[in-house]
Amino acid sequence: MKKLLYAIAVSATIFTGCSKDEDDEIPTKVPVVGEITGDITANRTLAFGNYTLKGIVKIQSGVTLTIEAGSTFTADKTDGDDGLVVLNGGKLIANGTADNPIVLTEKSKVGGSWNGIIMYGDAPIVNSAAPGVQTSNSEDGLLLPYGGSNTAHNGGSLKYVRVEYAGRVITTNSKEQNGFSFYSVGSGTVLENLVSYKGNDDGFEFYGGTVSAKNLISYGNADDAFDWQDGWRGQDNTNWFAYQTGVGNYGMEVEAKSVNNAFWPKVTNITLKRAAGTTTEAQSEIQLDAFQFKAEGNGDYSNIVIDGYNSQTTPTALVGGAVQIKDLVTYDHQVTTGKIKLTNVKVTNTPTLFIAGATTFTVNAASFGANWTISTTATGASLTKGKWATVDGVDLLANL
Helix, strand or coil: CHHHHHHHHHHHHHHHHCCHHHCCCCCCCCCEEEEEECCECCCEEECCEEEEEECEEEECCCCEEEECCCCEEEECHHHCCCEEEECCCCEEEEECCCCCCEEEEECCCCCCCCCCEEEECCCCCCCCCCCCCCCEECCECCCCEECCCCCCCCCEEEEEEEEECCCCEEECCCEECCCEEEECCCCCCEEEEEEEECCCCCCEEEECCCCCCEEEEEECCCCCCEEEECCCCCCCEEEEEEEECCECCCCEEEECCCCCCCCCCEEEEEEEEECCCCECCCCCCCCCCCEEEECCCCEEEEEEEEECCCCECCCCCECCCCEEECCHHHHHHHHCCCCEEEEEEEEECCCCCEEECCCCCCCCHHHHHHHEEECCCCCCCCCCCCHHHEECCEECCCCC
């Protein structure tokens, strides 16, 4: 027995005394296995592990859910609606790393199989021309109110988080979800290095609010890569990459609920690419432009790469282009007054630059004046490869 104890002690000494330079193997942390379901009503930390996401999990107001890096959550569409919801006043701390992202996926790997991540806040929105604090009800089927005056609302921190196969649509415009849905989320919230992969609706949608987002990938989502409404006004957005493949509508759909705002969002370093053969959803309006502005949508966008927004012949013959202005009011109030800025833009494989959504007006470079500038040196988004941007061995940044 003494010899055995001595041998163990010697072995421990040798192990702890080794350095990384000697290429010793470091024991791998074993993931826990568990299930997350129901309301989160007390502060909780989920250790690194593989979890089943069952039902609509709601983080209640005043409660923080923390998720350790490298964790995976798998929903199953056969058990009904699944989703992760952060209610106003609740916080989600989900900070992965480039090599250990936090992944939320679905068992069948079919787009539209679950509800994605939905976050609520009380930052400002607009929904009418009336003055004062504006509110609205969500279109995710929960019909929860959002909006307020708290510009610094803090819903937590999401870093290196990937959402796969979300975007469940039950009834268009009344019960539909995206990869990430941000309802009046405020500037105190951190959104960095996020991926929305092959969902059935938008990759990212902002419903008003003041939050900004950095290093976003919207890959293969069947509706718009990026979408916002309700007067979203994030000011510190950078490095957005959209790759539309298979089925996809707009690269960016921009609107403001028909309110002529004195403010607008700002996004720098944008790459919008559409793979050859990508078709639109079978709907009547033009839906294959890199940018579409409507209902008083505006914004300041710079260092932009647009590629592959060609016309299509099936399922409907549609003209593709770089920029569409959908309605005359948006043209009059936003384009001609300089509230839509598109500067340092590189356009390839996109024969048509401008499209008017009606016959009552014409859009061209002169419409924008100095707020439209073409460049051959624009670089677009700059993102670092890694496990966070790799799905089933596919590098999502290969086409960047």
